[in-house]
Amino acid sequence: xxxxxxxxxxxxxxxxxxxxxxxxxxxxxxxxxxxxxxxxxxxxxxxxxxxxxxxxxxxxxxxxxxxxxxxxxxxxxxxxxxxxxxxxxxxxxxxxxxxxxxxxxxxxxxxxxxxxxxxxxxxxxxxxxxxxxxxxxxxxxxxxxxxxxxxxxxxxxxxxxxxxxxxxxxxxxxxxxxxxxxxxxxxxxxxxxxxxxxxxxxxxxxxxxxxxxxxxxxxxxxxxxxxxxxxxxxxxxxxxxxxxxxxxxxxxxxxxxxxxxxxxxxxxxxxxxxxxxxxxxxxxxxxxxxxxxxxxxxxxxxx
Numbered sequence: 001x002x003x004x005x006x007x008x009x010x011x012x013x014x015x016x017x018x019x020x021x022x023x024x025x026x027x028x029x030x031x032x033x034x035x036x037x038x039x040x041x042x043x044x045x046x047x048x049x050x051x052x053x054x055x056x057x058x059x060x061x062x063x064x065x066x067x068x069x070x071x072x073x074x075x076x077x078x079x080x081x082x083x084x085x086x087x088x089x090x091x092x093x094x095x096x097x098x099x100x101x102x103x104x105x106x107x108x109x110x111x112x113x114x115x116x117x118x119x120x121x122x123x124x125x126x127x128x129x130x131x132x133x134x135x136x137x138x139x140x141x142x143x144x145x146x147x148x149x150x151x152x153x154x155x156x157x158x159x160x161x162x163x164x165x166x167x168x169x170x171x172x173x174x175x176x177x178x179x180x181x182x183x184x185x186x187x188x189x190x191x192x193x194x195x196x197x198x199x200x201x202x203x204x205x206x207x208x209x210x211x212x213x214x215x216x217x218x219x220x221x222x223x224x225x226x227x228x229x230x231x232x233x234x235x236x237x238x239x240x241x242x243x244x245x246x247x248x249x250x251x252x253x254x255x256x257x258x259x260x261x262x263x264x265x266x267x268x269x270x271x272x273x274x275x276x277x278x279x280x281x282x283x284x285x286x287x288x289x290x291x292x293x294x295x296x297x298x299x300x301x302x303x
Contacts, residue, residue, distance in 0.1 A: 024111065027104035028055055031062035034105070038065045044292055045260040048299040053163040056112035060159050062105045063087075063123075064152075067130045080134040088127055095120050116163045122155040129155075139187075139203045142236060149183020150176060157258055164257070170250040171258060177244040178262050184237035185265045188230065188272065191279035195220060206232050220280050230277040234269055241265055263298050267291055 035058055036043040046057045067087055074080045093100045094110045112118060129151035139145045157175035161167075187201045194201055200217050207214065210232065212225035241262055248256065267288050275281035 023102075024107065027107040028058070030104035031055075031058045031108050034065055035061045038069070040287070041264045041291070042261065044295050045264070048260060048295055049160075049257055050164070050254075053116070053160075055108065056116050056118075056163040057160050059105065059108035059112045060156060060163075063109050064126065064156055066105055067127065070130065071134055074134075077134045081131060084127055084131045084134070088124075091120065091123050091127070112163065116165070118159055118162050122159045122162075125151045125155045137199045137201075139201055141205045142203045142233075145183060145187065145201075145203055146180050149180040149186075152179070153182040153186075153261075154179025157261070161255070161258060164254060166252070166255050168251070168255060170247050171252075171255040174244040174247045174251065175258050177240040178259065178265070181237040181240040181244070181265045182261055184233060184240070185268050188234060188237075188279055189268060189284065191217075192285070195280065202229060202233055222276075222278050222280070227277045230272070230279050234272055234277065237265060238269060257299060260295055260298060263294050264291070267294065 032043070035046065039061055042061050046054055046061060049057055067084065070080045070083045074083070090100055090103070090106045090109075092098075094106070094113050100106045100110060113120075129148055133148065139148070154176045157179050158172065161171060161175060190201070195218055198218055200214055202217070206212075206229050207217075210225045210228040212223070212229045215221075216223050216226050244259070244262060248259070268284070271284055271288070272279070275283050
């Protein structure tokens with residue numbers, strides 16, 4: 001009787017463990033596919049991180065995809081706020097060790113938070129920035145776009161560094177600049193898409209500086225003033241990248257992996273220059289076939 005009970009309970013425990021492993025693996029695969037489909041460039045970057053943190057970073061990137069898509073999937077901002085609140089509640093549940101819905105991203109995010117002791121403040125900043133963006137379709141100043149990029153793209157890099165177990169003021173400073181560059185590049189990359197929605201995200205202060213007409217942007221008329229505005233905005237991204245690279249000598253080889261997204265920025269900015277700073281050029285939407293090689297080389301050199 002004792003032997004049978006022991007055998008039975010052991011089998012049950014193994015079945016439960018197998019089911020849990022299967023659920024975790026399915027959630028992990030879901031996050032990978034989500035990032036691969038909607039954020040391919042960062043999918044490539046994450047594959048080049050140490051395997052011990054890939055699962056956590058894919059969870060973070062998948063979380064970002066989920067909340068970033070809210071704005072473009074709603075017709076009224078209050079619906080977006082309800083969806084943001086769903087994620088706020090899930091984040092709170094994770095940090096309070098409460099049971100969470102079997103949403104694959106939530107499951108993987110919970111695993112990442114508890115395994116790597118991720119700071120809640122960065123996830124909250126991401127949600128705050130995305131929620132604030134729901135009711136806004138314009139940036140009036142470059143400071144506004146830089147603040148938005150710091151709260152979104154830089155926060156993701158800070159969380160990646162925490163996953164890697166890295167705490168260093170120099171690399172945090174570099175991550176801040178890379179995140180701001182990524183935010184600017186994302187706006188430039190999305191110019192053609194937002195033109196179809198009659199939206200313009202290039203800051204108004206840059207347009208005013210060059211006397212650019214907002215309607216020229218929305219109609220796709222590439223005037224000299226439009227080119228000058230795009231050039232000015234792209235130069236700001238380049239300046240942030242330059243500042244980040246100036247800090248590399250103070251950063252460890254593992255920490256240097258945070259510079260992988262900078263390769264993405266450089267790749268886009270190089271193409272933008274080649275098309276004469278035309279933000280609507282079809283060439284900007286063509287995937288760079290050499291990008292995986294560039295990222296791999298960067299990860300090997302780590303400098």
